[in-house]
Amino acid sequence: MTEEIKQTTRARVLEAACRLFAEKGFRDATVAEICDAANANIASVNYHFGDKEGLYDEVWRHAFAITTSAYPANGGVSENATEEDLLYAFASALLHRIFSEEETGLFAKLLYREMASPTLALEKIAEEAIFPQTRLVGQTVKKVLGDTVDDQTLVLCKHSIIGQCAFYNFSRPLRTRIMGKEALTEQELDRIARHIARFSMGGLREIMNGEL
Amino acid sequence: MTEEIKQTTRARVLEAACRLFAEKGFRDATVAEICDAANANIASVNYHFGDKEGLYDEVWRHAFAITTSAYPANGGVSENATEEDLLYAFASALLHRIFSEEETGLFAKLLYREMASPTLALEKIAEEAIFPQTRLVGQTVKKVLGDTVDDQTLVLCKHSIIGQCAFYNFSRPLRTRIMGKEALTEQELDRIARHIARFSMGGLREIMNGEL
Amino acid sequence: MTEEIKQTTRARVLEAACRLFAEKGFRDATVAEICDAANANIASVNYHFGDKEGLYDEVWRHAFAITTSAYPANGGVSENATEEDLLYAFASALLHRIFSEEETGLFAKLLYREMASPTLALEKIAEEAIFPQTRLVGQTVKKVLGDTVDDQTLVLCKHSIIGQCAFYNFSRPLRTRIMGKEALTEQELDRIARHIARFSMGGLREIMNGEL
Amino acid sequence: MTEEIKQTTRARVLEAACRLFAEKGFRDATVAEICDAANANIASVNYHFGDKEGLYDEVWRHAFAITTSAYPANGGVSENATEEDLLYAFASALLHRIFSEEETGLFAKLLYREMASPTLALEKIAEEAIFPQTRLVGQTVKKVLGDTVDDQTLVLCKHSIIGQCAFYNFSRPLRTRIMGKEALTEQELDRIARHIARFSMGGLREIMNGEL
DNA sequence: TATGAATGAGGTTTCATTCAT
DNA sequence: GATGAATGAAACCTCATTCAT
Numbered sequence: 001m002t003e004e005i006k007q008t009t010r011a012r013v014l015e016a017a018c019r020l021f022a023e024k025g026f027r028d029a030t031v032a033e034i035c036d037a038a039n040a041n042i043a044s045v046n047y048h049f050g051d052k053e054g055l056y057d058e059v060w061r062h063a064f065a066i067t068t069s070a071y072p073a074n075g076g077v078s079e080n081a082t083e084e085d086l087l088y089a090f091a092s093a094l095l096h097r098i099f100s101e102e103e104t105g106l107f108a109k110l111l112y113r114e115m116a117s118p119t120l121a122l123e124k125i126a127e128e129a130i131f132p133q134t135r136l137v138g139q140t141v142k143k144v145l146g147d148t149v150d151d152q153t154l155v156l157c158k159h160s161i162i163g164q165c166a167f168y169n170f171s172r173p174l175r176t177r178i179m180g181k182e183a184l185t186e187q188e189l190d191r192i193a194r195h196i197a198r199f200s201m202g203g204l205r206e207i208m209n210g211e212l
Numbered sequence: 213m214t215e216e217i218k219q220t221t222r223a224r225v226l227e228a229a230c231r232l233f234a235e236k237g238f239r240d241a242t243v244a245e246i247c248d249a250a251n252a253n254i255a256s257v258n259y260h261f262g263d264k265e266g267l268y269d270e271v272w273r274h275a276f277a278i279t280t281s282a283y284p285a286n287g288g289v290s291e292n293a294t295e296e297d298l299l300y301a302f303a304s305a306l307l308h309r310i311f312s313e314e315e316t317g318l319f320a321k322l323l324y325r326e327m328a329s330p331t332l333a334l335e336k337i338a339e340e341a342i343f344p345q346t347r348l349v350g351q352t353v354k355k356v357l358g359d360t361v362d363d364q365t366l367v368l369c370k371h372s373i374i375g376q377c378a379f380y381n382f383s384r385p386l387r388t389r390i391m392g393k394e395a396l397t398e399q400e401l402d403r404i405a406r407h408i409a410r411f412s413m414g415g416l417r418e419i420m421n422g423e424l
Numbered sequence: 425m426t427e428e429i430k431q432t433t434r435a436r437v438l439e440a441a442c443r444l445f446a447e448k449g450f451r452d453a454t455v456a457e458i459c460d461a462a463n464a465n466i467a468s469v470n471y472h473f474g475d476k477e478g479l480y481d482e483v484w485r486h487a488f489a490i491t492t493s494a495y496p497a498n499g500g501v502s503e504n505a506t507e508e509d510l511l512y513a514f515a516s517a518l519l520h521r522i523f524s525e526e527e528t529g530l531f532a533k534l535l536y537r538e539m540a541s542p543t544l545a546l547e548k549i550a551e552e553a554i555f556p557q558t559r560l561v562g563q564t565v566k567k568v569l570g571d572t573v574d575d576q577t578l579v580l581c582k583h584s585i586i587g588q589c590a591f592y593n594f595s596r597p598l599r600t601r602i603m604g605k606e607a608l609t610e611q612e613l614d615r616i617a618r619h620i621a622r623f624s625m626g627g628l629r630e631i632m633n634g635e636l
Numbered sequence: 637m638t639e640e641i642k643q644t645t646r647a648r649v650l651e652a653a654c655r656l657f658a659e660k661g662f663r664d665a666t667v668a669e670i671c672d673a674a675n676a677n678i679a680s681v682n683y684h685f686g687d688k689e690g691l692y693d694e695v696w697r698h699a700f701a702i703t704t705s706a707y708p709a710n711g712g713v714s715e716n717a718t719e720e721d722l723l724y725a726f727a728s729a730l731l732h733r734i735f736s737e738e739e740t741g742l743f744a745k746l747l748y749r750e751m752a753s754p755t756l757a758l759e760k761i762a763e764e765a766i767f768p769q770t771r772l773v774g775q776t777v778k779k780v781l782g783d784t785v786d787d788q789t790l791v792l793c794k795h796s797i798i799g800q801c802a803f804y805n806f807s808r809p810l811r812t813r814i815m816g817k818e819a820l821t822e823q824e825l826d827r828i829a830r831h832i833a834r835f836s837m838g839g840l841r842e843i844m845n846g847e848l
Numbered sequence: 849t850a851t852g853a854a855t856g857a858g859g860t861t862t863c864a865t866t867c868a869t
Numbered sequence: 870g871a872t873g874a875a876t877g878a879a880a881c882c883t884c885a886t887t888c889a890t
Contacts, residue, residue, distance in 0.1 A: 009854070027239045031881065041855050046882065048853090115382055116237060116325040122385050130386070155391075156407040160376045167375030170327055170382045174338055179367070195368040198422055199415035206414020207407070221871080243864060253872050258865060433875070451663045455860060465876050470861060472874090539806055540661060540749040546809050554810070579815075580831040583807075584800045591799030594751055594806045597758050598766065603791070619792040619843070626842020627835035634834060645850080667885060677851050682886060855887075862880075869872080 010048045012038040017059050022109035026056055060110060064129055067107035071096045073133045083204075086140045087161065088197035094133075094165040095193050099184050112169045137161050144204045153207065160203055164196045222260045224250040229257075229271050234321035238268055272322060276341050279319035283308045285345045295416075298352045299373065300409035306345070306377040307405055311396050324381045349373050356416045365419065372415055376408045434472045436462040441483050446533035450480055484534060488553050491531035495520045497557045507628075510564045511585065512621035518557075518589040519617050523608050536593045561585050568628045577631065584627055588620045646684045648674040653681075653695050658745035662692055696746060700765050703743035707732045709769045719840075722776045723797065724833035730769070730801040731829050735820050748805045773797050780840045789843065796839055800832045 007015075016038035020029040031052055035042045049055035077089035098108045107129070141157045142149060168175075176182055184192075219227075228250035232241040243264055247254045261267035289301035310320045319341070353369045354361060388394060396404075431439075440462035444453040455476055459466045473479035501513035522532045531553070565581045566573060592599075600606055608616075643651075652674035656665040667688055671678045685691035713725035734744045743765070777793045778785060812818060820828075 030879085032879085042881090043855060043883085044853095046884095047855090052881070112327075115385060116327075126386055126389060131389075152403070153407075156404060157411070159379055160408065160411045163376040163379030164372045165375070166382065167371055167378055170378065171371075173327060174342070177338060177343075178371075191364070192368060195365075195419070196372065198418055199369070199372045202414040202416070202418020203411035204414070205418070206410055210410060242862085244862095254864095255866080255872060259871065264864065454858085456858085466860090467862085467876060468874095470863095471876090476860070536751075539809060540751075550810055550813060555813075576827070577831075580828060581835070583803055584832065584835045587800040587803030588796045589799070590806065591795055591802055594802065595795075597751060598762055601762060601767075602795075615788070616792060619789075620796065622842055622846055623793070623796045623839035626838040626840070628838070629842070630834055630838020631831070666883080668883095678885095679851060679887080683850065688885065851888105851890080853888095853890105855885105857884095857886105859883075860881090863878095864876105866876075867872105867874095869874105 009038070009040045009044055013040050013044050013048060013055070014058060014062055017055050018063055018103070018106050021056065021059050022063075022106045022113065025113045026052075031055075060107075060125060063103075063107040063110055064125075067097050067100075067104050068129075070100075070104040073136050083140055083144050084197050084201045086143075087137075087200050088193055090133075090137060090140070090161075091165050091196040091200075092190070092193040094162075095168060095189050098165070098169045099189055101183065108169050112172055115170075134158050134162060141204065144201070145208050157204060157207060161196070161200045164200065168192070221250070221252045221256055225252050225256050225260060225267070226270060226274055228252075229267050230275055230315070230318050233268065233271050234275070234318045234325065237325045238264075272319075272337060275315075275319040275322055276337075279309050279312075279316050280341070282312075282316040285348050295352055295356050296409050296413045298355075299349075299412050300405055302345075302349060302352070302373075303377050303408040304402065304405040306374075307380060307401050310377070310381045311401055313395065320381050324384055327382075346370050346374060353416065356413070357420050369416060369419060373408070373412045376412065380404070433462070433464045433468055437464050437468050437472060437479070438482060438486055441479050442487055442527070442530050445480065445483050446487075446530045446537065449537045450476075455479075484531075484549060487527075487531040487534055488549075491521050491524075491528050492553075494524075494528040497560055507564055507568050508621050508625045510567075511561075511624050512617055514557075514561060514564070514585075515589050515620040516614065516617040518586075519592060519613050522589070522593045523613055525607065532593050533596075536596055539594075558582055558586060565628065568625070569632050581628060581631060585620070585624045588624065592616070645674070645676045645680055649676050649680050649684060649691070650694060650698055652676075653691050654699055654739070654742050657692065657695050658699070658742045658749065661749045662688075696743075696761060699739075699743040699746055700761075703733050703736075703740050704765070706736075706740040709772050719776055719780050720833050720837045722779075723773075723836050724829055726769075726773055726776070726797075727801050727832040728826070728829040730798075731804060731825050734801075734805045735825055737819065744805050748808055751806075770794050770798060777840060780837070781844050793840060793843060797832070797836045800836065804828070 013034060017029070017034045020034050020037060023029070031045050032042055034055075035044055038044070045052060045055050049058055071093045073093055074089060077085055079086070081089070097105065099105065100108075111125075111129075137158050138154060141154055141161070145153070145157070171178055225246060229241070229246045232246050232249060235241070243257050244254055246267075247256050250256070253259075257264060257267050261270055283305045285302065285305055289297060291298075293301070309317065311317065312320070323337075323341075349370050350366060353366055353373070357365070357369070437458060441453070441458045444458050444461065447453070455469050456466055458479075459468055462468070469476060469479050473482055495517045497517055498513060501509055503510075505513070521529065523529065524532075535549075535553075561582050562578060565578055565585070569577070569581070595602055649670060653665070653670045656670050656673060659665070667681050668678055670691075671680050674680070677683075681688060681691050685694055707729045709726065709729055713721055715722075717725070733741065735741065736744070747761075747765075773794050774790060777790055777797070781789070781793070
């Protein structure tokens, strides 16, 4: 008996669903397919999760828990670090989430695939998973620009920084063409994170000077 | 007889399809719905476009033609302009495409909704619609960093700039939450474009100094 | 090619549905079963009637049209007839509807089987098929009791008369036990109608005397 | 611990089933729903009653016991009462069963909802619950018409009387429309019972005269 | 005595596509 | 050049029932 079989039906279905939803999206991953992959009866989804959407909700929760525990948004850096280090830690965490080929990468894949989906329980995801991160960046931005920065500028700077990271999530299908390779080494990923941190520091300083 | 009715069936179907694919995505926009909206027979799609995917391909072509003629990637700026102006023109064009509520906005909406779609004839879209733009940015980056910049740095800088713009396309569903409003005035859009240009100039200079 | 096959798919499905809904009720008659009986594809119901409920609505309409054209509620008797003849005509029409083994009997069977059903578009059925009949009886009652009869008494008398007829619809499953036989001859049916008319005349006169 | 909880599981399930079968019918009341309402395990039905139909049988028995003990068919009137009083007592008992909003009304509701049902263990119900009542009416009819009345006339008269009462059971869904109100006061119910008794006496006398 | 996870059969609906006209 | 009736595959969901514990 393999370990796969020993898991509870619920767990097997959940894992299969994570994988298939991330791979094909909500609509294209069928209940039958998921149950098949989980070696479970097709009624399991109804029994354990109510319906397909209930399963989907649980998948989001599961993927979110895994990714945040593996890669906390603050990157494990103390708040006393230099601003560039803070930005680097943030970018590094995001990029790890995006490029991970493991379970820890499922959340970013779901986000990438379903940002456009009408089924996305967006409010909840945003509240739990996205806005805390933007607030984190906001703090760093404020450290550079000073507390007197106006709200609009603050927001624009946050978007500039997050956009640079998120780009690597949403350009997935172009990745081979864009980067010449599928997977990234840890060093390459690090190179990107350092670039984003430095580029952003330059950007922020430029903005700060303009403000004066 | 209104102009709507005088159009050929094919044209009416194509327009309805553009609208509905942009609005709902490939899977969720049904052939029946499109034909209905176009006041055409349900067999029209297969008759004129072979099948649903054939129609989809044509929709991409159509939307691309409209958007590029309305907002050329170079933003209509001469190559003699300052680097910041070039970046501004680029960002402005992209943002216009993204925020347009007219037919000219369909392409960005399709891109947003279907970047993740397995049906996307990605190669062609990328070749025609995306890479020419990144090359444009690449030229500007080179003007700032100098011709001797290494390829990897060049690519990272391009991504930093494009990512800042693309962010506004892929954050559509969060837009109300993120920006506090649905639609943007021309002035607000301009503010964003100027921000991105200046932030990017700062970023490029920082990178350039680091390179030395 | 039999005549059955030459009918349109829509007509075949409708007829099969009439029969099966009358026989088993809305829930227990399945779409698959109906389409099978009609020699039609299972998607026909969706195509021609939208969904199962749409088909059900159409079945009611169809059965109602058939039964009212075969057995008009006034029994084809002129309003100058004696009151007992009017009651007899009314009862006779209702009983014919109830005991008919042909298509003309479908409406009563549907009513019998689905009076309790939550799917019944009751308002419409009542408005079209039931209340016109009660009004008819009301007129005859007034002829006997005089125009000065109070509303409550009028209503109670109408119910007494209609109840005697309707009893034969709702006692269907007990029919063999109650009447000792399944089907009725025209003479037996006539005997019942005459009984109800006479019994009711006696009842009305008693009520009238009590009123004085 | 409330009394509700102290009851045996079997009793709780039975009560919940009575309520839900009366409310929704056999098909539409699900086993899961019943067990839920009874705060019992989903396997309880099969465990205690064999299967859903077994539970249904038990529900009929239960509801019948309750209603007959609350409203005996003879209405508690001595056989020495006048014929009209006997009819009044009979009608009153039936109408109370029909209009009761308590547990005592469950039997009539079940009858109303499931007369058409193929699951109904009709023979048993009829034998225990229905025919004793018709025999009772038959006795009264004989008292009026004399012992020499022919069988057919006797049956027709019984149906006329029972039909008037049963009408109020089977017209439930039309009740608001027909009577202008949902619930009935004791006085209104009494008014109906007296009407039926008197109307029937008139009918019987008319029939008797015709027979001569 | 009782549980609850798990199942299998079967229901309705959707939808892209086809084909005779 | 265009139609629309008809289809088949496949999707999701429901629910009574079972079985190991």
